[in-house]
Amino acid sequence: MVFYDSWPKIDPKIVLWLLLAVLVVDHIWEMVLAKRQQLVCLGANTVPEELRAVIPPEIYHRARVYELHKMELFMWKHGIDLVISLAEVFFGFYPFVWGLACSTLRSATKEELWISLIFVLYLTIYITLRCLPVLLYDKCILELRYGTQTRMPWYMYLCMGLISIILAQIVLAPLTLGIVFIVQTLGYFFFLYFWVIWAVFTLLMVFLLPYICAPCIGRQVRLPEGPLYQDVKRVCDLTDFPMSRVFIIRTKSTQYSNAYFYGSCCLKRIVIFDTLLYNKGLPPHELQPFEVGRGLFNVQVAAVVAHELGHWKKGHFYKATLIMKVHFLLTMILFGLLFHCPQLYEAVGFQHGICPIIVGFIIVLRFALTPYLTLANFVMLWNLRRFEYAADRFAHYLGYSMPLRSALVKIYADHMSFPVYDTCYARWHHTHPTILQRLAYQQRLDIEAIYN
Numbered sequence: 001m002v003f004y005d006s007w008p009k010i011d012p013k014i015v016l017w018l019l020l021a022v023l024v025v026d027h028i029w030e031m032v033l034a035k036r037q038q039l040v041c042l043g044a045n046t047v048p049e050e051l052r053a054v055i056p057p058e059i060y061h062r063a064r065v066y067e068l069h070k071m072e073l074f075m076w077k078h079g080i081d082l083v084i085s086l087a088e089v090f091f092g093f094y095p096f097v098w099g100l101a102c103s104t105l106r107s108a109t110k111e112e113l114w115i116s117l118i119f120v121l122y123l124t125i126y127i128t129l130r131c132l133p134v135l136l137y138d139k140c141i142l143e144l145r146y147g148t149q150t151r152m153p154w155y156m157y158l159c160m161g162l163i164s165i166i167l168a169q170i171v172l173a174p175l176t177l178g179i180v181f182i183v184q185t186l187g188y189f190f191f192l193y194f195w196v197i198w199a200v201f202t203l204l205m206v207f208l209l210p211y212i213c214a215p216c217i218g219r220q221v222r223l224p225e226g227p228l229y230q231d232v233k234r235v236c237d238l239t240d241f242p243m244s245r246v247f248i249i250r251t252k253s254t255q256y257s258n259a260y261f262y263g264s265c266c267l268k269r270i271v272i273f274d275t276l277l278y279n280k281g282l283p284p285h286e287l288q289p290f291e292v293g294r295g296l297f298n299v300q301v302a303a304v305v306a307h308e309l310g311h312w313k314k315g316h317f318y319k320a321t322l323i324m325k326v327h328f329l330l331t332m333i334l335f336g337l338l339f340h341c342p343q344l345y346e347a348v349g350f351q352h353g354i355c356p357i358i359v360g361f362i363i364v365l366r367f368a369l370t371p372y373l374t375l376a377n378f379v380m381l382w383n384l385r386r387f388e389y390a391a392d393r394f395a396h397y398l399g400y401s402m403p404l405r406s407a408l409v410k411i412y413a414d415h416m417s418f419p420v421y422d423t424c425y426a427r428w429h430h431t432h433p434t435i436l437q438r439l440a441y442q443q444r445l446d447i448e449a450i451y452n
Contacts, residue, residue, distance in 0.1 A: 010343045011343070012343045012346035012347045013347070015341075015343045015344055015346075015347035016089070016090070016347040016348070019089055019347060019348070019367050019368065020086060020089060020090065022367060022368075022370050022371060023082060023085050023086055023089070023367065023370075024082065024086070026370050026374060027078045027079070027081065027082035027085075028082075030074075030078050031074075031075045031078050031079065033422070033424060033425045033428055033429070034071045034074045034075045034078070034425070035071075035075060036422040036424055036425055037067075037071050037421060037422045037425040038068060038071040038072065038075075039422070040420055040421065040422040040425075041064055041067050041068050041071065041418070041420065042068070044064065044420040046060075047060045048419060048420060048436060050409075050436060050439050051409065051412070051419055051435070051436075053409075054409055054410070054412070054413035055413070055416065055419075059416055060418075063416060063417055063418040063419075064418055066418065067418040073134070073137070073138050076134060076137050076138075077134045080133050080134055084130060089347075089348055089367065091349075092348065092349025093348075093349075094348050094349065094350075094359050094362070094363065095348065095349040095350050095351075095354075096349075097119060097122050097123060097126070098115075098119055098350075098356055098359060100122060101115050101116075101118040101119040101122060102115055104118050105118060112180060112184075112356060112357065113177060113180050113181065113184075115356075116176050116177075116180050116356065116357065116358040117173055117176055117177065119356070119358060119359070120169075120172050120173070120176045120358065121169060123362075124165050124168045124169065124172065125165055128161045128164060128165055176358055179357065179358060179361060180357045180358060182194075183357045184357070188336075188340065189336070190336075191332040191333070191335050191336035191339070192332065192333075192336070194332055195328060195329050195332040198328060199325055199328075202321070202324070202325075206262070206263055206264075206267060207267065209262065209263075217249055217251055217252065218249045218250045218251040218252045218274070219249065219250045220247050220248070220249045220250075220271065221247065221248060221249075221250070222244065222246070222247055222248075223243065223246045223247060223248050223272070224248075227298055228277070228281070228298045228301060229243070231298040231299055231301065231302040232246060232301065232302050232305050234302065235302045235303075235305055235306045235309065235398060235400070236305070236309070238398055239309045239312075239313060239398075241270070241309055241312065245268055245269050245270065246269075246270045246272070246305070247269055247270070247271045247272070248271075248272045248273075248274060248277075248281075249271055249272070249273055249274065250274050251273055251274055251275055256273070256275060256415065257273060257275045257276045257294075257295065257296075257411050257414055257415065258273045258275070258276060259271065259272045259273060259276055259301075259304050259305065259308055260308065261308040261309070261311045261312050261317065262317060263317065264317060264318065268312065268317075270305060270308050270309070270312075272301065272304075272305070275294070275295065276295060276296055276301060276304065276411075277295045277296065277301060278294075278295040278296060278297055278298075279291065279292060279293070279294070279295060280294075280295060281295075294414045295410075295414070296407050296410055296411070299403045300403050300404075300406055300407035300410065301407070302400065302403065303395055303400040303403035303404035303406075303407050304404070304407055306394065306395035306398045306400040306404065307391045307392060307394070307395045307400075307404060308391070309394065309395075309398075310390060310391030310392070310393070310394025310395055311387065311391045313394060314387070314390050314391065314394065316387045316390070316391070319387075320383075320384075320387070323380065323383065324380075327376055327380065330372070330376075331369070331372070331373070331376070334369060334372055335364055335365070335369060338364045338368045338369065339360050339361075339364050341368075342355065344360075344363060344364070344368060345359070345360070345363075348363055377428075378427070378428055381427070381428070381429070381430065381431060382427065384431045384432070385430065385431070385432060385433050388432050388433055388438070389433065389441060392404065392438060392441060392442065392445075393441075393445060396442060396445045396446075396449075401442050401445060401446055404442065405439055405442045408435060408438055408439065409435070409439070412435045419434065419435050419436055420434075420436070421434050
């Protein structure tokens, strides 16, 4: 690649220590969050009062054990990853693998395009082996401790590793060739072209989503006439949302209960999964035994639609789209600046003037951009939860507080998971408020409505 040395002269050793500090702080913080969640799990011995009517104690205990298992594995994974990552950066792992790829093709070519392919192949094999300590700890220690063993033969994991390496090359090989070729062709400001391509692509997806992505989930049709139609129409009439833009999707295999709003103007839609309906809207004899009794009654479905109408009325689709585009633009600008920092390549062990494109992508995205991406992720998750609270408040304003509350509990009962989360952990990991937080918020809105 053409080398753009436009950065001020910085000692690569300083950059190296900064990268190591970023790694330590990021991983330690994630481990602290996981430990907080683990302590919350250990203290939550009984089913929360709000959910005692829908969670049997044995199911709650099983979910609690699984959450403890998950958190301990999470901490172990980050601890191992921290040690290995520090060693990779400090001892020049990436220059070593790049040199190995160059040696492999020395007699055939010196083209960076083809060397990058071999580099990615070696890196994929290494990453597969790198996962072994966590896998062994999980299967040999944690699953025995928590009683969640899957009883899969050891050779199946070996086969899965080999298959993952092969499948990864099917995806990564053309992606690697595309990245290297585009950067070589477009030059210094390639990252801005990436942003433009992504912005155009996401706008096109608004038009194409119903015709490309939705059919992969199931067949999408307008909500048919009937009792449910009347309940949904009642809430749509309160907000002047056209019933012609309310759809139901007959799912093929998913059991996840959901409804969502997306789009704008003539493209706006509210889509209701048939799994959200009581018994999927079908006679019991057409269902699998585990599907009988699942789903919501019509008024509860209308309450969920009222929540989605809140997203529409508050303009959350536009706001989220704008925020994502600004975030990605800032990411690309920072990426472009760091990508052309020669000291960054020297800090991880490359000689001055050697800056392989694909290695640049890895070290910038994995190490250099971590502070910004972590902070941006926290802010965006906070904003998404704020949107959910705003939509819940809108449903409450329309008079659907109790139906929405019962709908949330029923959806939770249909997809049982551990309901108790540490507040700080949830802020850094969850796109939605927890079930307990949403129920408490509705109760608070009820109390405010009484006194106001």
